[in-house]
Amino acid sequence: MAMLEIDNLHAKIEGEEGREILKGLTLSVNPGEVHAIMGPNGSGKSTLSYILAGKEDYEVTDGSVTFEGEDLLEMEIDERAAKGLFLAFQYPIEVPGVATMTFLRSALNAQRKKRGEEEISTPDFLRLIRERAGGLGISQDMLKRGVNVGFSGGEKKRAEILQMAVLQPKLCILDETDSGLDIDALKVVSEGVNALRSPDRAMIVITHYQRLLNHIVPDVVHVMNKGRIVRSGGKELALELEANGYAEYQQDAA
């Protein structure tokens, strides 16, 4: 059984008349697979990630999303996270006054509680954080500061990957995790992501550029345009896109 099954998904901005952003998107992701979704600006990539995470600004008008056999669209935002869905934000938000440590611990314990597991002990938690933060170059000082407050663009992305590494989700959705990263930071982030690849875990990597996919090598590449997946292929498809651009798909769809 696929981990994530998106079938004929149609969606628009909540309360707005007319324009659909997703227009019949179908996608199936199995455990252990890494899927890349590429596409031009405005093709609906970020919208897809927000809808999967449960953002309330969108309205699904048709279709279904099934996550491990359950109707994902029926679940609360936090319930989705507890079930193992994680969205690494394109623009991680600053949360002044909530220390990263407090935030991570609250999130981890809330998820464990929802799954009927015990809260993590303080020593275990500290050990886990130390283990995961080191490899991502995240200092103790950053962990004590408010979530993402005063972090550079690259630090914010690394912090997202740390959250992912601590929460150990089943499905990771990386929304343009490469945007705003220099080559060194891209490497650190990619290594962080690759460390999390496992036969039980699936990933959806959303990006404009092929560059990221040199580091995080996908099993499947999808081209998204105008709210639909218009072509799927192997990792070589990304190279083709890099060479030719999206023009032919935009013409096809028009």
Next chain:
Amino acid sequence: MNADIRPIRTPAEQALIAELDQLPSVNDRLGDLRLAAARSFEENGLPHRRVEEWKYTDLRTLMRDAVPVAGTAAVAEADARAKLLREVEARRIVVANGAVVPELSDFSALEEGLTLRSLADVIASGDDVAARIGGIVPGRYDAALALNTALAKDGVVLEVAPGAHIERPIHVVHVFAGSAPAASFARSLVVVGEGATLTYVESFEGPAGIAYQVNSATEFYVGDETHLDVVRLQEESASAIHLSTLLFEVGRRTQLHTFTFAMGAAVARTSLYATLSGEDSHIAFNGATLLKDRQHSDSTLFVDHKVPGCESRELFKTVLDDQSRGVFQGKIVVRQAAQKTDGRMMSRALVLGDDAEMDNKPELEIFADDVQCGHGATCGAIDDELLFYLRARGIPLKEAQSLLVQAFVGEAIETVEHDGLREALIACAEGWLKARA
């Protein structure tokens, strides 16, 4: 004033005036002060919404009845009810129903340079310091203060000798004890000598479900080059009315920090008046207010810059749930002589309840031309983007709200310097949020 459009006295005003009429005629300074305050109350009555300073706290409507003056509290009951900040290492003085309770108060082994007595004792002994009562005049009529001046008989008189550093905080525990509604009045005096340091704590509490009324006033004479921290926690019963006045006369090169934390009472009004009459002083008036149900809470500040070179900072945070109502009024006056004044005031409100209301009224009155003054007021709901981010990590809605509210209030509480007090206040905020979730 608009006496002509307020022809009838409310039952509360009638009862208070009857009480004032029974004041004994004592022919001394304090006696005269009391009678003058009583007369001014009889003339003006309780303030209402047409009195600008009480525009959003119409006390005439909110305080329907006056209750009889409270009798002496039972010691055991007062002790049992005085729970706030017990975990903080401090010298505790208990004031129950407006009177110092010697059995529950620690007057022993006073630090060198510290003089601590009850106001009743000071008056009885004829000590000179009593002449300082009523010495700080707010510059405008204040009904709550007038009633306090007329009716308060006891409280704490605390003097710190010049140069003395009192490490251990002094905690004045105001508690109401009794099973019937009654009114208590307490008047305190704090005199901090030149170069001295002090942390002064006031807390207020009482039994749930009893509509008691508390009126407290404290005058602070803050000498030159002193460092005074004042921390105040108001957690009266949700049926109570709490009126309090803090008055500060601030000397030269002084550091004065206050933090007022209000969570209790059906109706609360706290007024802070500060006169900066010595150059190069720094004052910070910060506060946090957490409200729910139909609570009404008002923080009103009046800072008067009379001399050059002083800095004043105000940061107030208010969280409003349900149908509660919060009021912040802050006025900074900069006199013509007070050049190089730097005054900044900020009030931020976070509205959780759909029917809650916040009224912000900042006022600046500037007569000097070389000053920096600013004020800001914000009022809004919890940011949806922040909530989404927290929830997307698995934190349920209520818990996410709690974390964000705590962060919001935390910014103000963090300004409390004393570690134990700061932690205790953070715990109070956490308790409030837990009760909500």
